[in-house]
Amino acid sequence: MKRDIYAYRCRKxxxxxxxxxxxxxxxxxxxxxxxxxxxxxxxxxxxxxxELYALPGDFEVPTLGxxxxxxxxxxxxxxxxRIDEPASGMKVIGEVEVVRNEEYEKYYGMVxxxx
Amino acid sequence: xxxxxxxxxxITSFTRLEFPLSEIAAYPVMMALKDAGIRKxxxxxxxxxxxxxxxxxxxxxxxxxxxxxxxxxxxxxIENGPASGASAIKQGFLAVASxxxxxxxxxxAERMREVNSLEATGFVATxxxxxxxxxxxxxxxxxxxxxxxxxxxKYGVTSRHLAMVAVKNQDNALLNEFAHIHQAITVEGILDSxxxxxxxxxxxxxxxxxxCCPVSDGGASVILASRQVAEKTGRPLVRLAGIGQAxxxxxxxxxxxxxxxLAVRRAAAQSFEMAGVxxxxxxxxxxxxxxxxxxxxxxxEVGFFKKGEGHLALERGETRIGGKIxxxxxxxxxxxxxxxxxxxxxxxxxxxxxxxxxxxxxxVADPGxxxxxxxxGFGNNVVCLTFxxxx
Numbered sequence: 001m002k003r004d005i006y007a008y009r010c011r012k013x014x015x016x017x018x019x020x021x022x023x024x025x026x027x028x029x030x031x032x033x034x035x036x037x038x039x040x041x042x043x044x045x046x047x048x049x050x051e052l053y054a055l056p057g058d059f060e061v062p063t064l065g066x067x068x069x070x071x072x073x074x075x076x077x078x079x080x081x082r083i084d085e086p087a088s089g090m091k092v093i094g095e096v097e098v099v100r101n102e103e104y105e106k107y108y109g110m111v112x113x114x115x
Numbered sequence: 116x117x118x119x120x121x122x123x124x125x126i127t128s129f130t131r132l133e134f135p136l137s138e139i140a141a142y143p144v145m146m147a148l149k150d151a152g153i154r155k156x157x158x159x160x161x162x163x164x165x166x167x168x169x170x171x172x173x174x175x176x177x178x179x180x181x182x183x184x185x186x187x188x189x190x191x192x193i194e195n196g197p198a199s200g201a202s203a204i205k206q207g208f209l210a211v212a213s214x215x216x217x218x219x220x221x222x223x224a225e226r227m228r229e230v231n232s233l234e235a236t237g238f239v240a241t242x243x244x245x246x247x248x249x250x251x252x253x254x255x256x257x258x259x260x261x262x263x264x265x266x267x268x269k270y271g272v273t274s275r276h277l278a279m280v281a282v283k284n285q286d287n288a289l290l291n292e293f294a295h296i297h298q299a300i301t302v303e304g305i306l307d308s309x310x311x312x313x314x315x316x317x318x319x320x321x322x323x324x325x326x327c328c329p330v331s332d333g334g335a336s337v338i339l340a341s342r343q344v345a346e347k348t349g350r351p352l353v354r355l356a357g358i359g360q361a362x363x364x365x366x367x368x369x370x371x372x373x374x375x376x377l378a379v380r381r382a383a384a385q386s387f388e389m390a391g392v393x394x395x396x397x398x399x400x401x402x403x404x405x406x407x408x409x410x411x412x413x414x415x416e417v418g419f420f421k422k423g424e425g426h427l428a429l430e431r432g433e434t435r436i437g438g439k440i441x442x443x444x445x446x447x448x449x450x451x452x453x454x455x456x457x458x459x460x461x462x463x464x465x466x467x468x469x470x471x472x473x474x475x476x477x478x479v480a481d482p483g484x485x486x487x488x489x490x491x492g493f494g495n496n497v498v499c500l501t502f503x504x505x506x
Contacts, residue, residue: 019247019366047373048268050260051320056252057233058241064252068261068368076368078248088268106339107250 003096004039005110007075011036018075025103040052042094043115048084058102069094069112079110116212117192120345121353121502123338124464129295129452131228132332134500136163137178140224141319143336143460146185147220151348157216159183159190159366159385162203162223163456165238166192170226176199179222180343196242197405199223199489200335200459201498208433209481217341223461224334234338235330239455240494244366256327258367258493259406260319265373266408270423278302279429280407281325287436288450289479290479295331295452309477326407331452346410356484357392357501359385367493376416378497379488383417386486390501394418397501398482399469401462403490404447410434413488414442417499436477444469444477459489470504 007018011034015026018040023030049067065081069092080099083092092112099109125146132139140161148154161176172178176190195202200223207221227235239252248258266272283303288294305315305325315323345352361381364370370377386391394417402417406408411425418429419440428434434442445451445465448458466485468474485502 048261050257050264052257054318056237059252066257078251078368080251109250
């Protein structure tokens with residue numbers, strides 16, 4: 001199954017939000033639900049990253065790559081990295097996968113590989 | 116608005132404390148009341164972030180006010196993440212400034228070492244965005260790691276500069292009997308020696324162990340009062356002259372310039388404006404160095420140095436005790452420790468001590484104006500305070 005992460009476009013001014021907001025950050029439009037969901041693109045550029053060695057207790061991996069990516073449409077997203085030697089400015093491509101397993105719930109999010 | 120003065124201060128050791136959280140919050144109030152020479156207050160503000168989650172205790176303020184036999188004074192908890200301390204001081208200020216109360220106690224306390232360090236880091240990580248950050252395993256150190264990399268690449272800050280902050284603040288902490296970390300370190304020892312990868316491992320690359328503050332228990336208090344009450348104490352008059360607070364996007368990735376800390380810039384400017392002073396008037400500052408990079412960047416954003424030049428001032432020794440603008444003479448979060456809810460109040464404790472000239476071996480020469488920056492979230496809620504010595 002192909003999954004997406006959604007951004008939210010204000011119906012009044014067209015400003016795109018990720019993550020969701022109840023009131024438009026640009027025009028202040030506050031009629032509830034006046035946003036159209038829109039799937040985020042998957043390709044982008046890695047802005048910055050880290051390799052995390054002190055993980056939250058529920059992660060059963062030794063280290064975790066995390067980064068901030070600027071997607072093709074200019075929206076930025078935080079995601080996990082599956083890249084051996086990441087570098088700022090690297091072109092990356094994402095996929096929506098399970099990023100966290102808690103006892104009763106799976107969480108899906110963006111995981112990036114080198115493009 | 117009436118003028119508001121800090122008339123009493125108190126603090127616990129910052130370390131692992133085997134006492135109930137309510138006592139960690141109450142003890143520094145006892146010290147602060149003694150310091151001010153008074154017995155009663157009109158109201159109590161308790162700064163705390165994690166009592167419900169970490170210590171399984173809610174309604175902390177009711178427990179603390181009773182422990183101190185201060186009932187029936189009003190009491191409440193102020194929670195604003197790691198900036199809870201300065202937020203609680205702000206609420207106390209408003210109560211006295213408005214004339215609603217004449218004397219209030221503000222105390223900040225946290226007992227984080229009741230759980231292991233993974234749980235403590237996981238607890239602090241709950242302040243990140245639940246769907247766009249937290250689920251990925253993002254923690255505060257990881258945000259700081261990403262921020263540090265961007266800063267290094269843009270401004271030429273190196274691991275050596277970060278280590279210099281750690282060395283300076285741990286040296287200062289050696290002069291502070293209440294500090295968590297009493298360990299002298301050298302840049303060579305934690306970066307260049309063959310043991311560096313063992314004694315200073317990566318936490319969130321490029322940040323290493325000695326770039327991060329410890330997880331601490333501790334409490335700190337400040338008594339705030341009107342001028343009339345303050346004059347009766349016969350103590351040096353230290354006025355809380357300026358308060359600024361600003362917020363920024365919840366998600367770090369949404370910030371237009373990833374190397375800016377706009378909430379710090381705005382909160383500091385507001386605080387200085389209210390106090391009628393400029394950054395160059397400040398004689399001593401306590402900045403929120405939860406990670407070494409933050410001391411450098413905050414020193415720029417609050418206006419002590421130009422953007423991108425904080426690390427150069429550090430190299431020149433301008434931020435040491437005895438330098439142009441001593442930063443974190445207490446040891447900062449890095450050396451004194453970081454019990455999250457207590458930190459903002461502990462910063463104010465240090466500044467009042469310094470302005471009174473009672474800081475002993477770490478006393479800064481005649482500071483006059485003191486400043487604190489308490490940084491909540493990863494810079495999404497920042498409170499800055501400006502204090503002035505009056506007599």
